[in-house]
Amino acid sequence: MRRQTVLILGLLLMLAWLGYRFSVREKPSQPPNPVTSVERTPVCPWREPQQDLAILFPQATSYVLETRILSGLMVPLQKRLGRAMTVDENPLRIFRVQAQERWVGSVLLRRVKGEHGGIEIVTGVATNGTVHGVRIQSQREPESVAQSLTDSNFLNSFVGKTSASPLRAGEDLPGVASETRPTAQAIADGVRSQLIVLAFAEQSREASEVVSHRNH
Amino acid sequence: MFVLVLRNLARRPLRNGLTLAGIAVAMAVLVTILAFGEGYRQALRRELEQAGVQMMLVPLGCPYDAAARVLKNNTLENSLPANALDAVRNDPAVAVAAPLLMAACPRQNERRTDMWVGLDRSALLIKPWWRAGSGRAWFTKQDDVILGADAAALEMRAPGDKFFSPERHREFHVAGILERSGTADDSVFFIPLETAQEMFGPLDGLRAGQADRLTAIAIRLKEPTLIREAAARLQKIPGAQVVTLTEMMGTFLNLLGAVRTLVVALAAVAVVVSALSIFNTLLGAVLERTNELVVMRAVGASRSQIFGLLVVESLLLTLIGNIAGAILAFALGPRVEALAGNWIPFAPGASLLALSWADVLRCGLLTLVVGVGAALYPAWRAARLQPALAMKSE
Numbered sequence: 001m002r003r004q005t006v007l008i009l010g011l012l013l014m015l016a017w018l019g020y021r022f023s024v025r026e027k028p029s030q031p032p033n034p035v036t037s038v039e040r041t042p043v044c045p046w047r048e049p050q051q052d053l054a055i056l057f058p059q060a061t062s063y064v065l066e067t068r069i070l071s072g073l074m075v076p077l078q079k080r081l082g083r084a085m086t087v088d089e090n091p092l093r094i095f096r097v098q099a100q101e102r103w104v105g106s107v108l109l110r111r112v113k114g115e116h117g118g119i120e121i122v123t124g125v126a127t128n129g130t131v132h133g134v135r136i137q138s139q140r141e142p143e144s145v146a147q148s149l150t151d152s153n154f155l156n157s158f159v160g161k162t163s164a165s166p167l168r169a170g171e172d173l174p175g176v177a178s179e180t181r182p183t184a185q186a187i188a189d190g191v192r193s194q195l196i197v198l199a200f201a202e203q204s205r206e207a208s209e210v211v212s213h214r215n216h
Numbered sequence: 217m218f219v220l221v222l223r224n225l226a227r228r229p230l231r232n233g234l235t236l237a238g239i240a241v242a243m244a245v246l247v248t249i250l251a252f253g254e255g256y257r258q259a260l261r262r263e264l265e266q267a268g269v270q271m272m273l274v275p276l277g278c279p280y281d282a283a284a285r286v287l288k289n290n291t292l293e294n295s296l297p298a299n300a301l302d303a304v305r306n307d308p309a310v311a312v313a314a315p316l317l318m319a320a321c322p323r324q325n326e327r328r329t330d331m332w333v334g335l336d337r338s339a340l341l342i343k344p345w346w347r348a349g350s351g352r353a354w355f356t357k358q359d360d361v362i363l364g365a366d367a368a369a370l371e372m373r374a375p376g377d378k379f380f381s382p383e384r385h386r387e388f389h390v391a392g393i394l395e396r397s398g399t400a401d402d403s404v405f406f407i408p409l410e411t412a413q414e415m416f417g418p419l420d421g422l423r424a425g426q427a428d429r430l431t432a433i434a435i436r437l438k439e440p441t442l443i444r445e446a447a448a449r450l451q452k453i454p455g456a457q458v459v460t461l462t463e464m465m466g467t468f469l470n471l472l473g474a475v476r477t478l479v480v481a482l483a484a485v486a487v488v489v490s491a492l493s494i495f496n497t498l499l500g501a502v503l504e505r506t507n508e509l510v511v512m513r514a515v516g517a518s519r520s521q522i523f524g525l526l527v528v529e530s531l532l533l534t535l536i537g538n539i540a541g542a543i544l545a546f547a548l549g550p551r552v553e554a555l556a557g558n559w560i561p562f563a564p565g566a567s568l569l570a571l572s573w574a575d576v577l578r579c580g581l582l583t584l585v586v587g588v589g590a591a592l593y594p595a596w597r598a599a600r601l602q603p604a605l606a607m608k609s610e
Contacts, residue, residue: 041369047327113372116380116387138326140371140380142387 043087044111044120046095047137056107056124056133059099063107068092068201077200081193086110089197097124105132108198112190114183116141119149121190123158129199131158134191141183148180149187158188163195217521221528224501231497236537238493239583242486243541246579247571248549249483252556253476255570269314269342270443272459273304273433273450296430297455304433304453309446312436314338315409317429319416321383330383331404334412342434343401351375351392355408360391364402368393379405384415487583490537491590494530498594502526506601514603526595527588534587538580546571 046052053060070077070090078084088110095107106125111118117140124132134155139146148154157173169176169184176184225232275294304313317334337354340346347353349365352375361379363371368390373379379388388407396402407415417429437446447458502509509522553569 041372042366048325111372116378117371117373138323138328140382142380143382143385146382 041087041111041118043093044109046107046109046122047120049095049107052107052122052124052135052137053097055135056122057097057099057104059104060097061100062098064096064098066094066096068094070197070201073200073204077197080196080200085197089193092197092201094198094201103127106198108194109137110190110194112186114139114141114186115145116183119183119187119190121187121194123191123194125195125198129162129195129202131161131191131195134158134187136187145180145183148175148177149183151175154184158191161191161195163192163199165192167192217525217528221525221532224505224525224529225532228497228501231500232533235490235493235497235533236540238486238490239534239537239587240540240544242483242490243538243579243583244544244548245483245486246582247542247545247575248552248569249476249479250575250579251545251549251569251571252553254572254575255553255568258570259568269434270437270440270461271435271447271450272461273300273435273453273456274459275431276455276457294431296433297453298428300453300456301428301430301433304435304450307446307449309437309439309442309449310435311438312338312341312434314342314434314436315430316432316434317409317412317416318431319412321381323383330381332381332412332416333401333404333406334409334416335406336409339434342436345395345397345399347395348392349395351390353392353394355391357389357391358408358411359386359388360408361388362392362394362406363390364394364404364406365396366402367405370403381415386415487586490583491586494533494587494590495594497533498526498530498591499597501529502594502598509598510601510603513601519599522601523595523599526598527591530587530591530595531584534584535580537587538576538583541583542576542580545576 049063053063068091070085070092074085074090077089093109095109096103097105097107105127108123108125110121110123112121113119118138119136119141120138122135122137124134126132136150136155139149141149153175154173157175158167161167161172166172167188169181169188173184173188273296275296277294301313301315304310315336316339319332319334321330321332322328323330340354348362351362352360353362355362363373363379368374371379373390373393375390375392377390379390380386381388394401394406413429435446435450437443443460443462447460450456450458513519513522549569549571553567556568
């Protein structure tokens with residue numbers, strides 16, 4: 001009898017405590033977040049997956065989003081990259097591309113700072129870690145620069161490159177005019193860092209992973 | 217008595233658990249509806265206050281749609297007549313008339329739309345939150361652009377960087393980046409009004425002489441009480457119409473009120489169902505425990521004690537249900553808000569849910585009263601049992 005009473009009272013106390021916790025969590029209102037220099041960049045979305053897959057992996061039948069949390073690798077990765085990791089790199093979103101249940105490659109997304117605005121890169125990576133293809137999904141460069149950046153000659157010059165390739169615009173990546181070079185180099189750096197981060201994620205077992213499915 | 221009540225409730229855990237669940241759901245629905253209504257009203261008022269204006273002059277068309285589009289920095293297809301700005305500025309009641317030119321540039325291939333807003337210095341008087349987080353807070357050159365906080369983050373721009381409009385082939389320099397305001401302005405590219413008129417006036421196929429194109433004029437009055445007469449005068453400008461923001465707020469709240477009435481009716485049904493559930497539970501308990509109750513009567517329990525026993529049972533059930541319902545409301549409220557927010561046109565950017573303990577107490581009291589009401593008949597029936605029945609059953 002006394003045990004039941006204690007149990008019910010305990011339950012009531014627990015419910016009251018939970019209610020208090022939930023209410024306290026809702027109360028604090030976020031003050032406006034002042035901008036210092038460049039705000040923390042939001043995660044780069046994949047705007048046209050079907051269109052990009054048709055070009056990067058024409059045989060693709062579906063893709064799976066795999067999210068890797070690379071916090072355990074942050075120190076060696078930042079050392080290799082020579083800078084802090086961005087929101088596109090940790091957690092790393094890898095779109096695993098499949099053709100009839102067979103893994104044919106991965107797609108990575110990254111936003112880099114162009115001369116005139118943000119540039120969003122979609123990189124297809126083959127199963128052996130080399131670049132399979134690169135697409136520019138968003139940019140706001142002047143027409144002449146935009147044309148050469150989206151030109152297939154420039155984009156195809158990335159194919160076959162690995163995380164060890166230096167990727168210097170004008171040298172490893174030929175056909176880049178001098179006015180285009182700073183932005184082309186930003187894209188090249190973006191692709192290179194994608195390859196480095198992916199290689200770390202693939203090699204290390206420390207990277208925990210969360211998987212969710214999405215078919216098309 | 218309390219121990220006896222607890223023992224009785226613990227005797228039928230499933231039935232009492234289901235009754236509790238019913239009360240909890242009714243309580244959660246009531247609290248969430250009250251919080252949602254209050255939150256919407258507060259958020260709308262805040263957004264209108266942040267707009268810093270009392271009236272909008274917009275091109276002819278649906279006035280509320282136009283004013284809501286202006287508030288949300290969506291583009292307007294029509295333009296105001298050329299003389300509208302002078303007419304507004306010459307009105308004796310007008311303190312500030314800020315001309316605006318809003319243009320949306322869809323980028324089909326990239327699945328995004330750029331929002332450009334051209335404004336002059338008078339806009340600073342109607343945007344009290346306008347502060348530069350970095351760089352300058354105003355343009356010094358015609359090719360300066362000031363970016364909203366989100367726009368700057370998306371385009372990775374800092375003061376001094378170049379910025380380009382691919383649609384209009386025009387290069388800008390980032391003069392400053394605004395502090396986050398929590399309004400639609402965070403995603404906007406602000407440019408000088410003349411530059412916007414140059415970019416989006418003649419190129420949009422307008423008639424010659426419409427280089428001074430405006431899509432809206434935001435108006436602040438010298439005295440808010442002059443709103444009616446000023447609106448009447450400005451309404452006479454041909455090709456334009458006045459929308460007062462209080463009218464717009466009233467219209468939104470009326471729309472919300474209609475929906476709220478419907479949902480409150482549904483919540484009332486939930487409360488009635490939970491009352492019937494308590495009634496059923498207690499009546500069942502009385503029938504089951506007839507022997508026990510008459511024995512209690514036979515050993516000296518008074519009618520009022522038996523009556524009180526059942527009422528306290530109901531009170532305890534309702535109280536536990538209320539606590540569970542309040543937790544449900546606090547836990548699920550934000551998810552309901554996220555779902556509902558998608559269905560409300562021009563929903564304010566701030567939180568639509570204002571959960572408060574006052575609402576929880578109010579709803580708790582209501583359900584307690586309903587709970588006690590539902591217990592009256594079973595308690596009365598139990599109190600009427602004759603002690604002699606104990607002998608009969610033995």
